[in-house]
């Protein structure tokens with residue numbers, strides 16, 4: 578376990594969600610289809626509002642529509658960005674990766690940390706959760722404006738679109754990015770909801786929990802989490818998936834290719850020593866239900882999109898090839914295998930930006946846990962390590 582990335586080692590308490598290897602994610606015990614049925618949407622039968630997921634993850638209770646609307650309003654009221662946060666981002670070249678710009682923006686927001694102020698003022702341990710709550714709510718509220726600023730700065734000549742006081746969180750984020758198609762707004766709500774949380778052991782969530790454990794405030798912890806999310810085996814995989822799909826289309830001149838052509842391309846990717854992005858998982862052993870719900874969304878709204886059809890074909894061709902390698906524990910698609918083609922269809926074509934969307938979403942899972950960590954008085958995290966020599970001695974002794 579210590580050499581194998583701690584797979585299968587139970588090492589954390591995480592309140593918001595749990596991942597079953599076969600069934601996938603449950604948010605406070607509810608599967609994605611249950612959330613879609615029970616959590617309030619923007620309209621009857623709509624996708625869950627991210628604010629409803631936030632309420633559920635934090636409290637364990639299903640909110641009413643009125644409660645969700647009040648939370649939307651509260652988040653909008655907290656969404657003021659200090660000018661120096663934009664200036665900190667502006668200090669980076671426009672060519673900087675969006676995730677680098679995003680982490681920089683989050684670090685600039687840290688200047689306003691309520692927790693840091695309260696700690697310096699001598700707050701008692703029993704009350705740590707209160708400024709942690711304030712920081713978390715402010716952070717979540719401010720992320721879309723920071724994230725949209727980066728998108729507009731990098732790809733749209735810096736023409737900024739202000740927050741619309743009549744829109745919910747997901748719709749507002751899409752609007753500030755420059756997208757107002759009602760279908761895209763629905764997709765953004767779904768996207769943020771399903772990317773919010775994936776129990777505690779994934780790299781970004783675990784990082785946030787670890788970094789917050791010596792009482793680093795939620796901004797410091799979340800910026801660290803974003804740096805983990807920016808790795809290509811974790812959140813950056815959604816960028817890599819669309820890049821890989823585009824490379825297939827470039828190779829054959831069309832997305833409409835045969836099964837044999839696709840199999841050849843997959844084998845070529847593997848023979849170069851690369852992974853097939855969007856496939857495999859550290860915990861899941863079946864198709865990720867987050868992939869399935871995005872597929873259902875695509876079947877409803879864009880069944881004839883050639884990129885969606887290619888993604889469907891990839892799902893048929895990749896698993897047997899990965900299985901044949903004999904070492905891949907999960908040959909099935911994960912969440913990142915699907916999101917890119919949906920975003921691309923709605924006009925968000927710049928794949929280098931995709932992990933920023935994931936980062937905004939992940940604050941909805943990480944934030945509530947940080948509040949609970951402080952409320953429960955969770956200690957500083959400090960596991961034991963062994964030297965390689967000690968490990969070899971232990972193995973020799975046991976065999």
Ligand SMILES: CC(=O)SCCNC(=O)CCNC(=O)[C@H](O)C(C)(C)COP(=O)(O)OP(=O)(O)OC[C@H]1O[C@@H](n2cnc3c(N)ncnc32)[C@H](O)[C@@H]1OP(=O)(O)O
Pocket residue numbers: 584809810811812814851852853854855856857858859860899904905906907911912913
């Ligand atoms: C939001 C998320 O983070 S979801 C995951 C996003 N990441 C990706 O999609 C990247 C592609 N997938 C992967 O690299 C892996 O499946 C991971 C990192 C997600 C999980 O890694 P692990 O738990 O170590 O997977 P597993 O135990 O199956 O790995 C065994 C071997 O199979 C390989 N393998 C696993 N998945 C793949 C894949 N998609 N393509 C090629 N090889 C793979 C591993 O690289 C490893 O090879 P090695 O022994 O030569 O080093």
Ligand SMILES: O=C([O-])CC(=O)C(=O)O
Pocket residue numbers: 774775778779780781859860911912
């Ligand atoms: O659970 C994991 O290791 C990775 C993942 O899917 C996520 O963080 O959403």
